[in-house]
Amino acid sequence: MKYRRVGNSGLKVSEIALGSWLTYGKTVQDQTAYDCIKRAYELGINFFDTANAYERGKAEEVLGEGLKAYPRSSYVVATKVFFPMGEGPNDRGLSRKHIIEQCDASLKRLGMDYIDLYQCHRFDPEVPMEETLYALDDLVRQGKVLYTGVSEWSAAQIEQAAGIRKEHKLRPLISNQPIYNMLERYIEDEIIDVSHKNGMSQIVFSPLAQGVLTGKYKPNSEKPVDSRAANDTTNFVINSYFQNDVLECVQRLNTLASEMDLTLSQLSLAWILSHQEISSAIIGASRPSQVEENVKAVDVVLTDDVLSEIEVILEEVKDFSPAR
Secondary structure (H helix, E strand, O other), X not given: OOEEEOOOOOOEEEOEEEEOOOOEOOOEOXXXXXXXXXXXXXXXXXXXXXXXXXXXXXXHHHHHHHHOOOOHHHOEEEEEEOOOOOXXXXXXXXXXXXXXXXHHHHHHHHOOOOEEEEEEOOOOOOOOHHHHHHHHHHHHHHOOEEEEEEOOOOHHHHHHHHHHHHHHOOOOEEEEOOEOOOOOOHHHOXXXXXXXXXXXXXXXXXXXXXXXXXXXXXXXXXXOOOOHHHOOOOHHHHHHHOXXXXXXXXXXXXXXXXXXXXXXXXXXXXXXXXXXXXXXXXXXXXXXXXXXXXXXXXXOOOOHHHHHHHHHHHHHHOOOOXXX
């Protein structure tokens, strides 16, 4: 495994992280989740990502149980706050009340004394940003949180937060967690540069486009019955990729990967890791063998010629915009 710093902080995380969105506490049995976490740890993954909203806390419980066997100092846990955790008017968002209460709730579910990286899961237009940033800063002062970040914030929102932080001498945000893969590249327009300028790096989710960039989905073909796309509880994201031109492009990428004696998953992850502004790519895994396959991407070095060839293939879907 290889490790990278997160933003301008001293925190180092594995280039591949294990996430729990749409998997742990939901479609994957707990014991299988524990097996995946164990294998990830054995392979050098020290970064585990979750969120309070993933199955209303169940994913945090599963992750915490799976990590109990290991020294707390040997791994990094990231979780998030924003989405509804109840029916009340204060059970959501980025108010001071919700942030403080949900941090305590996440710590209890994880069975931990502190959270390494606490992230605003989305931007909240209903709450003054100063209120949100002061609440995060107070959690760091209290030792409940070590570092803070955001997820899917715009360049303007990141810039605004940096200005407030500097004005009030608050601790910095160190990361942004956006969706990023070969097919969805919106962060290249502004967000990567603005984040870098303000000492933040990217921790990206859906690096394999919810499994589309494994090559298992073919154009003009039925979805495999055991796949995420065929599961009504998880297909709301992945279905947006199902356009024939996109799937045809993916098959060309798959051919290139085969010529390099790689799986498409490994090529896709290696392409992401070729961008130094990215600290880690969060994978999902429903069995340990997927973790083993994906981890091999950290040793793949893509030449300039290969990167150029990838860009030529992707040019055909440069205007792709998935429905969300």
